[in-house]
Amino acid sequence: MKTPFKIIFLLYLFPVMVCAQNIDTKHLSLRLQFDWQQRQAFGSAEITGSVMSENDKIILDAGKLFIQSIEINSKKLKFHYDGGDTDNNLEIILDRKYKPAENFTIKINYRTLYENRTDPNAIGGSLGKGLRFLQPTSTTPNKRRQIWSSGEPQNNKYWFPCNEDIADIHTTEIKATIEKPLMLISNGSLVDIIEHPDNNTRTFHYRSEVPFPNYLISVVIGEYIDVIQKNNHTAIHNYGYPDEKEAVKATVELIPDMMRFLEEKTGYDYPLKNYIQVVVQDYPFPGSVGQNAASILSDNYIDDHGVHKDFKYLWDGVAMQALANQWFGSLIMPASWEDIWLNNAFAQYFSGLYTAKSNGKEEYLTYYHPFEKANILSDWNTGNKHPIVSTNIGDLAAFISDSYSKFRGALILRMLQKEMGDESWWKAIRDYVKNNSGKQVSTKDFQSAVEKTSGRSYQWFFEQWIYKTGLPKFEVIKKYDTSQKQLFITVKQVQNQENKTDFHQVSFFEGKIDVEIDNTIESLYLKPQAENIFTFPAKTLPKLVNFNYEETFLCETIFEKSTDEYFYQLQHSKDVLARQKALDKLTEAANDSHATTLFKDQVIDAIFTEIQSGQYWRYRWYALGSLQKIMPLTxxxxxxxxxxxxxxxxxxxxxxxxxxxxxxxxxxxxxxxxxxxxxxxxxxxxxxxxxxxxxxxxxxxxxxxxxxxxxxxxxxxxxxxxxxxxxxxxxxxxxxxxxxxxxxxxxxxxxxxxxxxxxxxxxxxxxxxxxxxxxxxxxxxxxxxxxxxxxxxxxxxxxxxxxxxxxxxxxxxxxxxxxxxxxxxxxxxxxxxxxxxxxxxxxxx
Incomplete structure (x- = not known):
């Protein structure tokens, strides 16, 4: 329905608000309708809250909204808003001074003006800000009629006025009237659906009873069927398209098992009444998943049995991240944006852990780990360098979406698990979840759980990997002393000591690092110094020395080896990543212009053997790719x-x-x-x-x-x-x-x-x-x-x-x-x- 209106903004004396937000929001209630022609939402937002200190004004965020009126107890209030989208830009003058102990409810009548348009440079999907409207067109007549929201990090203000402060958690209620057969999916539980047969519409009513951060509020409107699953007493709602019902069933078959896995590992049952997954068009991979109780995923997630069988490692990981965020994001909430890694890293960590459980450890090592490390190195080598936790955040959207909070954070969690040992690690995780459920946390709270359960200080670890920046680079040299029957491994830290950032940089790193020596795995402790020398008794010169077993320690490594050593490593290492490294090095050597035909044939025969072995399929596929790089077309x-x-x-x-x-x-x-x-x-x-x-x-x-x-x-x-x-x-x-x-x-x-x-x-x-x-x-x-x-x-x-x-x-x-x-x-x-x-x-x- 098109509604003509005249835009009138009450302008403040200054173009930019300088006051900080000062409201403690308790509850947000939205009453909405949608103008498909104008691609706008309109209605009201009722905000119940209190002031942080005695005041007769409150400050909110608004993103290019048309504010029609604001009232309290049916009394109109004055407000100052310039129609823009800067932070803290909506000042509301209350009817009197309020004390922190007093709650009030204001009602804001508004209409959205900002359109969340497709990114023309990312046609495969993009997030944008606020509400995206999609409907059939002449070019794409089968495009589905949909609306979906994008809120992270501070983009919900583009579809309702609010306090975008991540620390301001509150409950929500959404009532939206839409045309049949469309349905609305949002956070919390569906309270009821009221039919309006006179105009073929219906009103959906959702309510959440557990407070959560504003950025996790979401809404999706479209035509869906609900494929329902159960995990104990938890209902799992999978919303897909009516003409894709069987494919939805094929795609989501592992969701209950994922939920049980997370419950077992965290020691905490799924924290909300129900769980929703809903797919939408024009949404990127992997997207911004894990909204409170209602995760939004790209509709490319839905595949039939055949495609999902080929690609489940890809999309099951995204679904697992979204589900893990219900524990790490909604149950346990970061108190500030600087601690967002406690959401993203744990979600990525559990995603990798689950694929190792369901598909084998080598699936994680050959698929997830290289992807994680490649993203980390890409950021580092292109000059994007900052700590995981930083009080100096410039571009918030970039800070939460680069490799640090997610991929680097996940690898750091795995390193911490290695440092602590599995028993202490899982005690710490369960303690952290149990004692911080329903709370807002900082990295210090996680560190406290680690140190309390282990009985050890890990301040050095958090300083090194969380609060400072840096990436270690090791030069490894081995030497065998025939007279003493000893193997010496020298590890030099050769990372660039020049710091071109505004952050503290680690000079030398420390921690546990494993080395594979023939048939044994030795655990070393690297001291924070320029050079470490390790000595091992050895009756003969070891044929295999694989430094940084399974690449658990985040670093770059220089370790010169002969082709004979790489042949042996290929055939005997227990580490699939070391075998892939050997394939890379031998392939490179075989393609060298000076390589002899005999040597090339030796490499080819070795690769033949690996492909025909009983090893994990993805490793054998990798070996086949190596063969393809060597073989001439004749x-x-x-x-x-x-x-x-x-x-x-x-x-x-x-x-x-x-x-x-x-x-x-x-x-x-x-x-x-x-x-x-x-x-x-x-x-x-x-x-x-x-x-x-x-x-x-x-x-x-x-x-x-x-x-x-x-x-x-x-x-x-x-x-x-x-x-x-x-x-x-x-x-x-x-x-x-x-x-x-x-x-x-x-x-x-x-x-x-x-x-x-x-x-x-x-x-x-x-x-x-x-x-x-x-x-x-x-x-x-x-x-x-x-x-x-x-x-x-x-x-x-x-x-x-x-x-x-x-x-x-x-x-x-x-x-x-x-x-x-x-x-x-x-x-x-x-x-x-x-x-x-x-x-x-x-x-x-």
């Missing part, structure tokens, strides 16, 4: 036989990679193997087989690939496979089919703007490969112009990306249209400029 018969054997006996990722490698030979004699693989249960395998079949240029390939369109697969992966195969085949008969698929904007798909997952992008790449890119331009320019009329940034810039891929000179016109439409919008113009630069580079190629 494979020997031995290699062809080896790959054929893998294709026949392996599954999913290893099988698809083996098909890719064999397919690179373009040899038509393998076509029957590829045709058989097109019936595999894994879409990864089907896609690899389609590409390989296309490369054979077989006369039979065209009809076989075209037939993939008629096979069922989740979100048209069959179509993507067909397009990829036809792209390799190069048969011009495919052009009409490809154009028809490009014209189709109604079939199920992922909206990820990548040819791997999104069939329009695969279609454009295929047209270009067939030399008919220009034939796709009329389809896309027409769609682009309609998207400009709809003014949906996600549609507009998906079309821009597709048109760029065509490399068509005519596309210059879209940039003229974009610059004219958004000439007064610097945010969008910056994106337009970036895409135009890409276009200019593309047409040069």
């Amino acid at each position: 494979y020997k018969e031995k290699t062809i036989s080896f790959l054929t054997s893998l294709i026949k006996k392996e599954k999913s990722w290893i099988k698809s990679t083996a098909i890719n490698m064999l397919g690179n030979t373009n040899a038509p004699e393998h076509k029957n193997l590829y045709i058989q693989a097109l019936n595999d249960e894994s879409d990864r395998v089907v896609n690899a087989a389609a590409i390989a079949l296309g490369k054979t240029k077989s006369p039979d390939a065209f009809e076989i690939l075209m037939d993939l369109e008629n096979r069922h697969s989740w979100k048209n992966q069959n179509r993507i496979s067909a397009l990829n195969g036809l792209q390799q085949l190069g048969d011009p008969r495919a052009i009409d089919y490809v154009l028809t698929r490009l014209e189709d904007n109604r079939s199920p798909r992922w909206y990820l703007a990548t040819p791997v997952w999104d069939y329009p992008f695969a279609a454009v790449n295929t047209l270009v490969a067939l030399g008919k890119g220009e034939s796709g331009y009329p389809v896309l320019i027409n769609r682009f112009k309609r998207s400009l009329q709809d003014n949906d940034l996600n549609d507009i810039f998906q079309n821009v990306q597709l048109i760029n891929l065509l490399k068509d000179e005519r596309a210059k016109e879209i940039y003229l249209l974009l610059k004219e439409k958004y000439k007064d919008d610097p945010y969008v113009l910056e994106a337009v400029s970036n895409y135009e630069k890409q276009f200019i580079e593309n047409i040069k190629k």
Whole structure:
């Protein structure tokens, strides 16, 4: 419903409020309706609270709201607000002076003005601020009608006036009236639904009874079905799309087990009455998950059994983080933003712990750990250096979203577990959770639990890893003394001592670090000094010395070894990361221009052995990737036989990679193997087989690939496979089919703007490969112009990306249209400029 209004702001004498917030909020009650045409919410916010000290004014946060009126006990109040979104910018003059012991309730009637638009530079999903409205468009007629909120860290003020201070916890109540069949999902418990048959609407009423921070308030509106699970007495509500019910069931099957795992490890039952997961469009991976009792996840989380089987390690980790945040975030709440790592690190830690439990420790080591460490090193090497806990936070959004609070924090928790030992660690965790439940905590509270249960001081550890910055870099040298029968390991700390930050930096690090020496694991204690020398009795020179076993200690390491040592490490180390390191080093050596054919063959044979071993699949897949880096495309018969054997006996990722490698030979004699693989249960395998079949240029390939369109697969992966195969085949008969698929904007798909997952992008790449890119331009320019009329940034810039891929000179016109439409919008113009630069580079190629 469109409601005309006149914006009148009462301006304060000064443009920026300088007063600090001074309210202790007890309860927030929202009464809302939604204007889909204007993409706005309107209604009222009732805030019950008290002043922090005797006062006749309170200060709140508002993000570009239109404040219509404010009242207390039906009496209008004066207020000062300039309509902006700076901190502490809404001053309200109360009807009298209040003392801290007195509660009052004010009612603010308002309308939102800020629109949480898609980030044109992140078409696969973005968070933004406040409420995002989504609904069908001419470009994307199947887009679902939805509203969802994004509140972290201080962005809820864009859809209701509030106190954004993380320390101001309170209960909530939300009543929202929406059109049927839409439903509202929010924090707490669903109290009731009131039907309004006269106008086909209904009012949803949610209420939370346990106080929690303002940034965790969330709301989602859309058309959903509820897949309900149980864990003891806790109801788990999984809200997915009505046409994806079976896929929702497949996706969430492990949620009750995750909940039991967290209850067992923390010693504390799930802390709220129920748990909700709800999926939405245009939400990023992994997103800002873990809102109070109602976690929002990307709808890309939902997959059928086949896809989820291939990718559950990816999305189950996100679901686990969201669930863990109900303990670490809602049950135990950080008292300030500087302690947000107590949420994020524990969520990431338990996510890794659960994947180790459900899939094996090597899944954590080969998948989670490299990802965590890569993020940490990326921040450090690009100059983003700060402590995990800092009282000097510049950009809050950047502080909570970089690698420190989450990935670095999780690795530090694992190091602390190593320092303490498992028994003391879990005593500390259970003590921390039990004694701080329902409380706001600081890092000191966590440290206190650690020290109380262990009976030891860990001040050095928290100073080193939490309150200071730094990243150790070790140079390791081993030496064997034949006369004394001793092994000497020298560890030099060679990290740069120059500190270019405003924070205290650790000079030298200390702590436990493990070393694998032949068949034993030795635990060393590194002293905080430039050089440590460790001595071990050894009857003979050890063949294996693996420093920093399983890379538990966060550091960079320089440890020179011979290729013979790496061969031995590959074959005998118990540490999967050490074996992967050996693969990397041997592959690098085999690719060296000075490497002999004999040496290359030795490396290849060693890798063959690893791939065929009974070790964990992801490690063997890693080894197959190493083989791919070495092998020339003119494979020997031995290699062809080896790959054929893998294709026949392996599954999913290893099988698809083996098909890719064999397919690179373009040899038509393998076509029957590829045709058989097109019936595999894994879409990864089907896609690899389609590409390989296309490369054979077989006369039979065209009809076989075209037939993939008629096979069922989740979100048209069959179509993507067909397009990829036809792209390799190069048969011009495919052009009409490809154009028809490009014209189709109604079939199920992922909206990820990548040819791997999104069939329009695969279609454009295929047209270009067939030399008919220009034939796709009329389809896309027409769609682009309609998207400009709809003014949906996600549609507009998906079309821009597709048109760029065509490399068509005519596309210059879209940039003229974009610059004219958004000439007064610097945010969008910056994106337009970036895409135009890409276009200019593309047409040069």
